[in-house]
Amino acid sequence: MSLIVVGLNHKTAPVEIRERLAFNSKERIREALKYLTQNEEISETVIFSTCNRVEIYAYDNDNNKPLEEIIKNFLSDFHQIERKTFEKYLYIYEEKEAVEHLFKVTSSLDSMIVGEPQITGQVKESYEIALAEKTTSLILNHLMKRALFTAKRVRNETRIAENPVSVSYAAIGLIKKVFHDLSKKSILLVGAGEMAELAMRHLIGGGIKNVYLTNRTYERAVELAEKFSGYAVNFENLKEVLSKVDIVICSTGAPSYIITDKMMKEVMQERKHKPIFLIDISVPRNIDPLCNEIDNIYLYNIDDLQNVVDSNILERQKEANKALDIVKEESEKFSLWLNSLQSVPVIISIRNKAEQIRQEEIEKFRSKFKDLPPDILNSIDYLTQSIINKIMHSPTVALKNNFDDKETLIFAARRLFGIENDEE
Amino acid sequence: MxxxxxxxxxxxxxxxxxxxxxxxxxxxxxxxxxxxxxxxxxxxxxxxxxxxxxxxxxxxxxxxxxxxxxxxxxxxxxxxxxxxxxxxxxxxxxxxxxxxxxxxxxxxxxxxxxxIKPELKSIWIDMHALMAVFGIALFSLAFVFSILYLIHEKAIKNKKFGGIGNILPSLEVLDKINYRLIFWGFPIYTIALLVGLVKYLNILGFLFDPKEIWSFLTWVVYLSIFYLRIKGDWRKKKAAYLTIFAFLLVIFGFFGINLLTESFHKPL
The missing domain is CATH 1.20.120 (Four Helix Bundle (Hemerythrin (Met), subunit A))
Structure with missing residues (x-):
């Protein structure tokens, strides 16, 4: 039995290599799976490719075949790239280490941003492609399911994905500390800019419906209003809008404060001191920091947001250690399961079980017919033993033979004879 | 039993x-x-x-x-x-x-x-006592949520997070809870006091009980909170501070008056 993963990721390989080895579409992965399973040595395989990593998991029930070589050659042939160009960037894990690696990857412990949730979905997708192409069977099916289960446990039992680690998500997190139901809130974007638009997009995704946009050039505001299906507001009316909205994102190229504390004091009177959340992501700053001193105004600038992100990243690192324990536990379980698919222990357990049943039945028989002479009892003992041997003969032979689907057979035998799995 | x-x-x-x-x-x-x-x-x-x-x-x-x-x-x-x-x-x-x-x-x-004194055995006195305690319970919760509000507010203002701030609901929810507690607590407490006052005059004649005076004082503070809330002023911090202050009066009314003075309100 051998399980192997050959791969490379953002830590081991530069982007020039990663992009050459990547499988860029589902179609490419399908092709690759077909190509790879042409090798008889590989009985099961899953290919996993994202912008940060390429990994090939393979399983073979025959020992001593150099799966590593086969996969390296495959990468070289399939991508038309010489082996020595990429070989030194690869990592190779086998057996237990491969299991642990996959569990870590799926649980997002190996990601560039630890705890980011997309990776689990990507693993699932890759597995589904392999499943559809029928390149997986008992072992990899179980392995992938356990990997996804482990990811779920990590997500539920640790706080690894709890705190946002990107500036725009951090902003949403902060806004949610002040406001409860975002769908009832309104937002104003002053100016434009990539980061501001990204934050807007996240907030609209978070449920905000009332969107106002303003810009020094009104045409630009109209343009953005179309983009976000919001209302364009004339820049001169800034103060009026400020007294209406709940959240403001400010990102202009203005060299000085366009929202001053004097202005905000008046605005607060106007809005009866209803709380307002101001986000200033422009450099130089466009909102006077003194505004934060006014009651019910919460002002965050780009550095404040970055600080929140930094402390969240630290928090995640701590949680990653807890997650690692879960990964270890789960990969241990998987290894036990894998071991249970060896034929000898199964044969022994089935025989033990049969023998146990025989002993119990003989005991019952003896207590029922106490006066039987010993030679008859001996004959019964012999008779029952040979029945068991006869019945057990063909399953034993079948299990000992090296079929292609040996694991499936062993798995079935465990089920049929009701042998407890060590895993449960 | x-x-x-x-x-x-x-x-x-x-x-x-x-x-x-x-x-x-x-x-x-x-x-x-x-x-x-x-x-x-x-x-x-x-x-x-x-x-x-x-x-x-x-x-x-x-x-x-x-x-x-x-x-x-x-x-x-x-x-x-x-x-x-x-x-x-x-x-x-x-x-x-x-x-x-x-x-x-x-x-x-x-x-x-x-x-209890036989003349106090009446459904009105029962109602008075039950409602007073219930109202005070609502005020105590309002007190707790006001403190939580102020802690959370300060954390958001000063941009320092951690500890309790991570599990608290949004400021809006904390404030809404406060609002609802006062919204229900105040009328219940008012009815309790009114019933008490009427019965008190009825049964015991005109007397000044220290507890009664103190309760009236407390009631006035809650009235102002209630008014602020109903009026829809959004200066929540003010309301939160007042709620805390009012509750301290209640606590003193409960322990201080009971221990320091000879009120017939003393629990038996």
């Missing part, structure tokens, strides 16, 4: 207390369901205990120290359940901790049925 229900409720609240504590220290929420189950069952038994006691003694179960604390606990519990239905989250996890502590205190007082 009915006290068995008290013991059972106390035990269940204790279980809820332990489970909540375990949840907080382990930073996990796998016990949350169990916390709900034991809290709800504890509450059901507690209710049963109060009803049995009410029927048996044919007077409201609020006149002795034991009864007053136990009914106060019950009021906090029913309010927490109400809030939990509206906002879910970890409200019950926290309140069951406080609830157990109060219930534990009430277990130390004598459980004999107090003998």
């Amino acid at each position: 009915g006290t068995i229900f008290f013991e059972l409720a106390l035990t269940l609240y204790f279980a809820g207390f332990l489970l909540s504590m375990a949840g907080i220290f382990r930073k996990k929420d796998d016990f949350d369901k169990s916390v709900l189950v034991v809290s709800f069952s504890g509450f059901a038994l507690h209710t049963l205990y109060l009803i049995i006691r009410y029927i048996k003694s044919s007077q409201a179960p609020v006149f002795s120290m034991h009864e007053a604390t136990s009914f106060f606990t019950w009021s906090i519990m029913i309010t927490s359940i109400w809030l939990w239905f509206s906002y879910k989250g970890k409200i019950l996890n926290f309140s069951v901790i406080i609830i157990f502590l109060f219930m534990f205190i009430s277990a130390f007082f004598s459980r004999n049925i107090p003998l």
Whole structure:
């Protein structure tokens, strides 16, 4: 039995290599799976490719075949790239280490941003492609399911994905500390800019419906209003809008404060001191920091947001250690399961079980017919033993033979004879 | 005897207390369901205990120290359940901790049925006492949520997070809860005082009881909070500070007046 993963990721390989080895579409992965399973040595395989990593998991029930070589050659042939160009960037894990690696990857412990949730979905997708192409069977099916289960446990039992680690998500997190139901809130974007638009997009995704946009050039505001299906507001009316909205994102190229504390004091009177959340992501700053001193105004600038992100990243690192324990536990379980698919222990357990049943039945028989002479009892003992041997003969032979689907057979035998799995 | 229900409720609240504590220290929420189950069952038994006691003694179960604390606990519990239905989250996890502590205190007082003056045995006096305690329970919760509001507000303003700030609901929710507590607490407390006043004049003639004067003072402070809230001014911090101040008056009214003066309001 051998399980192997050959791969490379953002830590081991530069982007020039990663992009050459990547499988860029589902179609490419399908092709690759077909190509790879042409090798008889590989009985099961899953290919996993994202912008940060390429990994090939393979399983073979025959020992001593150099799966590593086969996969390296495959990468070289399939991508038309010489082996020595990429070989030194690869990592190779086998057996237990491969299991642990996959569990870590799926649980997002190996990601560039630890705890980011997309990776689990990507693993699932890759597995589904392999499943559809029928390149997986008992072992990899179980392995992938356990990997996804482990990811779920990590997500539920640790706080690894709890705190946002990107500036725009951090902003949403902060806004949610002040406001409860975002769908009832309104937002104003002053100016434009990539980061501001990204934050807007996240907030609209978070449920905000009332969107106002303003810009020094009104045409630009109209343009953005179309983009976000919001209302364009004339820049001169800034103060009026400020007294209406709940959240403001400010990102202009203005060299000085366009929202001053004097202005905000008046605005607060106007809005009866209803709380307002101001986000200033422009450099130089466009909102006077003194505004934060006014009651019910919460002002965050780009550095404040970055600080929140930094402390969240630290928090995640701590949680990653807890997650690692879960990964270890789960990969241990998987290894036990894998071991249970060896034929000898199964044969022994089935025989033990049969023998146990025989002993119990003989005991019952003896207590029922106490006066039987010993030679008859001996004959019964012999008779029952040979029945068991006869019945057990063909399953034993079948299990000992090296079929292609040996694991499936062993798995079935465990089920049929009701042998407890060590895993449960 | 009915006290068995008290013991059972106390035990269940204790279980809820332990489970909540375990949840907080382990930073996990796998016990949350169990916390709900034991809290709800504890509450059901507690209710049963109060009803049995009410029927048996044919007077409201609020006149002795034991009864007053136990009914106060019950009021906090029913309010927490109400809030939990509206906002879910970890409200019950926290309140069951406080609830157990109060219930534990009430277990130390004598459980004999107090003998009240026969002329005070009336449905009106029962109503007065029950509503006053219930109103104060709502005010105590408003006090707790006001403190939480101020802590959370400060954290957001100063951009320093961590600890309790991570599990608290949004400022908007904390404020809404405060609003609702005062919105219900104030009228209930007002009716309690009015009924008390009328009965008091009726039965005892015109007398000035220190507790009564103090209660009126407290009532005026709550009136101003109520007014501020209803008016729709959004300066929540002001309301939160006032709520804290008002509650300190209530506490003094409860302990200070009872211990320092000879009021007939002294629990039996």
